[in-house]
Amino acid sequence: MNCMLIMVIIAEQEQIAQSKQKGELLTWDDLAKMKYSWRVAQETLRMVSPIFGGFRKAVKDIEYDGYLIPKGWQIFWVTNMTHMDSSIFPESSKFDPARFNNQASIPPYCFIPFGGGPRICPGYEFARIETLITIHHLVTQFTWKLLADNFFKRDPMPVPTEGLPIQIMPKTNITS
């Protein structure tokens, strides 16, 4: 994630923080204003989906892309196969939160970090809230520095190769 991107997130979150009294809690309206932060989170979920994929069972014979999938077979859908398909997400290896500017432009069942259909993750909204609240408090109250090379391996889930050691500093201590 580049510096420019972090600066935009900080500006968005600082603006919300400045509109609140000390200790005042975030509201639904505040979350709705965190548009850029959520696009960055979505782009992160697209490129580094925490869930590798999942099983589905064919309830009838299906023909897909010239292949017959017989009734009763198990299918394993893989998140990254869809997320890194450049016919769906152009320049799919590029980190570009702007691809989520127009959510309606993303075809159905193509952004699937939370799965899809009747068994879609029921924690989707809760995960969104947790993510945005964490970003808000992290960037408005702290600065941090990575203490290791920021590589990850797939095992098959994405795992930072050296853990994720960071030095975290409260913003108030820096300015005082």
Ligand code: HEM
């Ligand atoms: C970033 C966070 C999360 C991600 C990426 C995620 C992803 C997923 C995925 C991919 C599935 C399978 C969906 C499918 O088969 O179509 C799933 C299922 C599920 N998730 Fe999440 N999840 C997240 C957070 C949560 C949270 C916060 C909760 C609960 C508070 C939750 C509860 C569940 C449950 C209960 C299922 C099983 C649903 C079913 O089989 O009917 N998840 N999640």
